[in-house]
Every structure is written in structure tokens, then in C-alpha cells.
Amino acid sequence: MMLQEPVVTGHPLADTVAQYVWLLPVLPLIGFLLNGALSMKAAAKLGPNDPSAADHGHHGSASAGVHDADHDDAHISHDDHPVVRHKYAGLVSLIGPGVLLLSFGLAVAIFFAMRSVDMAQPYVDTLFRWMPVSDMKINVALQLDPLSMVMVLVITGIGTLIHIFSVGYMQDDPGYPRYFAYLNLFVFFMLLLVLGANYPVMFVGWEGVGLCSYLLIGFWFSDKANADAGKKAFIVNRIGDFGFLIAMFLLFANTGALDFAGIAANIDKLPVGGAVVTAICLFFFLGCTGKSAQIPLYIWLPDAMAGPTPVSALIHAATMVTAGVYLIARSSLLFSLAPVASLTVALVGGLTALFAATIGLKQWDIKKVLAYSTVSQLGYMFVGVGVGAYTAGVFHLVTHAFFKALLFLGSGSVIFAMHAAYHATHNHADDAQDMRNMGGLKKHMPVTWVLMWIATLAIAGIPVFSGFVSKDAILGAVFERAQGSTLANASLLGIPGSTLLYAVYAFGLAAALLTAIYMTRMMLYTFHGPNRTGADAESHLHEAPWIMTGPLVVLGLLSAVGGWLNLPEFLPLGPTGVFDKWLEPVVGASTARIAAGGGALAGSTEQALIGTAVAIAVAGIAFAFVRLKPAALVPKKDSPPSFGFAKVLENKYYVDEAYDKAIVQPVVNGSKYILWKGVDVGIIDGLFVNGSALLARALGWIGSQLQSGQIGTYAWVLVLGVIALLGAFVRVH
């Protein structure tokens, strides 16, 4: 980089491989440019006059064997076309995952360099000046510290696996290079988000991942429902981004800095528990509710499942949606100063965890189950970072990335198999994503079945699997804070913090029970019981190719043993608390500030809590096994409509409908009748545009009446004018 300024000297990382940190985001950016160029080159050849162009489009929607939107009837008419693979598919398959693999390799190298030095101070690499305006000096700078390192490893590591999976999943899609271009661009922005050394750079990444999310949700944009889902995600996220912006303005107005180091240096300007710091944190949290799908802005995430399934795994489960958790962990210094804001975060997280879990109980679309599960698990993470257990929250982020990516990719495998079977039997009436049409898949897809059970046990919180360790750390932390901390001493809306935290703990436990139930339900309906695809299709069901199951196996291993990264002390199967120690330089002080006034839990209490959590998880799984009868299910088209509370759950509490009535319709009607017909047509068009034309015409008419064409009249006017001038001249003198 020519614009690169001399690297900060004195930091122990300065002369190591860390000086190439800028390559981390630049590699995926190069991938984006190459894949984008290939996509455009291929598209340019297929001009509108190309006789095969229209034909090609049809191959597209038909041959995308994995068209997982539930609008299969859209392409009934053209299913007999042979599959046409994109002509640059080979090159793109090399570039797309390749740049990610390079980036991951570099991340690992930097990680090992970081392990061998003292990381008390973050390593900041300033690339170039961006906005030097008076007092505000914003640089494009990247920051390496233990927290951003964790995020980079997750993004590039899981990202590489999902890119490899995508090679198999998307191989027959006509938009293959475009898909990888978007995916690479997403990774670029995501890395910018987590590596940015100040809020503006982070905001660029924050907006960029939102853009890529929009592009990928609407990847199959010829279906209006998919395009609408993309727009919904984008618009809902704008509301949250407004909060992020306001928080940045407030932060700059009150501390005069926007970079993390500068804020830490000026933190004394923000009084503890003051209105300003509380407002900043709440506005940041508004941004989080949008990006990370929390109440009240979670509604876009389930709809985002319209995108390709690997996209759901990468963006809408493992990385982008956890950006809010990262933001709070990154701003832990601010949040630890604002107990009320932290309590709000924990409360909203707890409510979201429970609320989304109840909806997950009655969804039939396999991806919708996982989507609500993601919303629920994100709620857990916010509970963690809300109560000041930043390492627990971030650790759950990491383990969730493992098992939720596995679940999504596993469901992708299932959908891939279902779609291939339906495609082979020319069945376009049935929904390849509806669990009522599945059943008994374990016989046909044993590898996926085993791996998805591992992920299910992990998310349910069965001991030694990764999810158990992280979820338990969060619930334990909530209980600990409820017993004594600055949060317990604060109050929100008149309710004492301690009471609220006990309530959040109860929500968390209830959500854990529901999680175990709905995940087991998903597994039972998908893989167990009799097959409901129909005899013809069943013979075509088979395991996905190894390029897809390979990444699943890796994720399965991580889901199983990911807990070893941060073993609790009561489970000494190896070194304990590694992750806690790793993040200590970043969030240690903030955690200590929030925990002040409370002690660690007594050993017996801790054991009781863990026992309760495990018992609840086991009970949930057992309950699902006893109560749910996959054998009694019938395919979607024969299913009776549900009624009562089940119907309410199946319709997601009618929240979308309520938002539509309460917000969307008033805005649409207000826009139509007041802004359009009233202001635009009435005032702007009528008064200003046509009104000024009318005024000019009237004035012109008056002026034209003076022009009689009679020279005598003109002479009279002239003489009168001369006399008037003479009169005035005489009066002056």
C-alpha cells in the first residue's frame, strides 16, 4: 500500500507478520473484483440480442437445483432443460474460496504471532488519513487485539468452510460468479467491521455487510418474494443504523474522539451512569437490534432465509448478525459505565431468546426453525454481554458460529437432496424445505444426520458439547450478577436490577428448554420416522457430494469440542478459562467494573445451576421424543390447518401483520394521501410549479396590454414620462 504511513513503532507486533494485517480484508476484496469481472464479462457476452440469452435465463431458474425459495410452482414449465454450468465456474471455484483460504492462513499466522507477545495494548495500523476536519481526525486504521483476532478467525475460518460448501451447493446456478463476488465482498466488509480501529471505519463495514446481505437475500431476485425479503432486511436495518449514527455523533460531541483508543483516553468526560453515556449505549444498542435481529427489529431475519442456504449460514447465523454482539463487546468500556443500558441489553436479549424460541416450536420450514433459533441464540449472546460477561457472550458467538453454521449447511444438504429428488421426478408442486415433506432421511443421508445431531446436542446445551459450555457461562453470569453487581443495584423503569436479572435468568432457562424441544422436533421430523417424500422421489435421495459434507465434518468436530476453548473450572478436562484469559486485556476492566460489589458464586450454587440447566436440556429432548410422533405427520399438502395457540405460533404471533397495520400501512397511507397527493401533487406541483407558471403568464398578459402598437400612445407615454422627469428635476433643484 503506497498510502501506508509508518507503522506504529514500539508495539511488539510491529515487526511481525501482523504488519500485513491490511491484506486480511484486501484479499477478499481482490476476490470480489475478479469474480465480479468474470460475472460481468460473461453477462456482456449474453447481450439482449443473443438468441440464446432468454433461453439461458430459463436454464437458470430451472437448473438451480437448490432453488430453496418456496415458490417452486414458478418454474414448472421449464424443468427439462439440461443443466448448463457457468463457463467460468472452474476459475471462480478457485478464486472464491482461494482468497478466503489465504486470508485464513494469514489470520492464523497473525494469531500465532500474537500469542507470543504481550497484548496489553492493541496494535493499530494506520493505512491512510480519511477525514481530517478540524478537531476530527479520522483515519482508516486497522486494530488488532485479542477480540478482533477472535472475530477474524471465526469470519475467515467459518467463511472458508462455507465458501467450499458453496462450490457444491451453487455449482449449477447461472449466477455462480456473481454469488462468489457478493460473498467475497461480504467477507471484506465483515473484516473491515471487526478490524476497524474507530467507529466510522466500523460503520463502513457495518453498512457494507448490510448491503451484501441485501444483495444475497435477493440473489434470486426474479422471484418477487426474494427481492422483497432483501428490501425488508435493508429497510429494517436502516432503522438500527440510524441509532449507530446518533451514538457516534453523541460520542464525538462528548469525548471528542471516535477511535477506540481516543475514547478510552477521554472516558473521564463521561460520568458513570450519566444520561449521556446511557443514551450513547442505548443508541448503539438500537443499531444492534437491527443488525443482530433483536426485539423489536428481528422481523427481517426469518425472511432473510430467501437467500441461498450457505448465505444464511455465513451471514445470517455465523458472522454478520453477531456484529451487534461484537459492537457491545468492543464498546464494553461505555456499557460498563451505563448500568441502565446494560440492563436493557440483558432484558431485551432474554425476552428475544424466549420469544423467538416459542415461534421456533411451530415452524414447518426447516430454515425458518433455524432462523428463529438464531434469533433466540443471539438473544443469549446479548444477555451475556448485557450482564457484563463479555467473554461469555463472545464465546457463545464463537460456539454458535460453529454449530449454527453446521445446522444451516446441514439443512442446505437436506434441501439440496430434496430438491434433486423432486427435480429428478419432475415434482414441482411440493416444497423442498417443508419438514412435513421430509422424514426418514437418516437412511439416505447418514453423515448429515450424525453431524446435525451433534449440532443439536450442542445448541441444546448437553454437557461437553460446545454450546453447553458457552450457554452455561452466560446463565451462570446472569445469576452471579443478580446476586450482587452494579447492575443489581441499578434499576430500570422502577424495577430493581436484581429482580430483572433473575427474570432474565428464568427467561434463559425457559428458552433453553424450548430450544431443546424445537431442535429435537426438527431432527425427528427431518431425519426420523417414515419417509414422506413419496416413493418416486425417495429413490433419488442421497448424500450431498464430499465438497459439501467435508466442511460439515469440520464444523461437526468444532461443535463437539469447541467448548475446550474455554472450559469452566468445574470441568477440568484440560486447561480452563483459556478464552477468558485471551480476552482479558480487552474486556477485563469493564467486566470487573460491572461485577464490582458481587462475589463469585459458591461452589454448591454453581453446581446446582449447572444441574438445573442440564436437567432442563435433557428434559426438553426427552419431552420431544415422547410427545412428538413423526409417524403421524402427513405431507404438507394433506396437513390440516392448525388452530388455537399453535396457529398463533405458526403465524409468528402475527407480529409482521401487526407491524404492517401499525407502521407500514400508516406510512404508506400517509405517504400516499398526505405526502404524494397533498404535498407533492397539491403544494409542490399545484402551488409552486403550476402556480409560478400561472403568475408569470398573468404578469405577461398585463404587460402585453401596454403594447397597443399605436405609435401615438407610445408618444404620449414618452412625453408624459419626460414631463414627469422634468417635474422631478425641477423639484429637486
Place this chain on the structure above:
Amino acid sequence: MLAEALALSGVLFVIGVIGVLTRRNAIIVFMSVELMLNAVNLSFVAFSKLYGATGQVFVIFVMTVAAAEAAVGLAIIISIFRHQETVNLKDINLLRG
């Protein structure tokens, strides 16, 4: 002497103005304009007795311009007459707005 000359000049000028304002025949109006020019010439000459020859120089100028104007003006009037068969100013209002 000067006062009398200026008074005559003023009377001639006003007669010219009234001719321009009241007459309808373009030729008469044109002659009235000439009358106004010559009224002004008279005052120039009268003043030149007091202030030197400058006034007389201007008179020569005015007569030159008036001659040119007469040529052009009469040509226009003839041209109008050819088109409209009249030199009555009342009937000539092509520039009406």
C-alpha cells in the same frame, strides 16, 4: 436676446410635440419631428453666442443626422404605404402585444 430666442425655441418645440401627438398622418408627424429638431437647433445657436462655437458644430451634426433620418424615415413610410395603402398611424399597429 437669449431669452427671446429660447422662448421661440420652446414654442416651436411644443408645436412640434403637439403635432406628433395629435396628427395621424405619418408625413405630418414626421414634419413635426423635424420641427422639434429645428427648435433645438435654434436654442443651440442662441447658446453659441454665450459659450462659443460648440453649439453651432452641434447644429451641423443635428442637420446631418436629420437629413439621414429623413431619407430613412421617408423610405420606411413609402414602404408602409406600399404594403398597407395608407399612412394613417391609427391603422398601423403591427407591434401590438
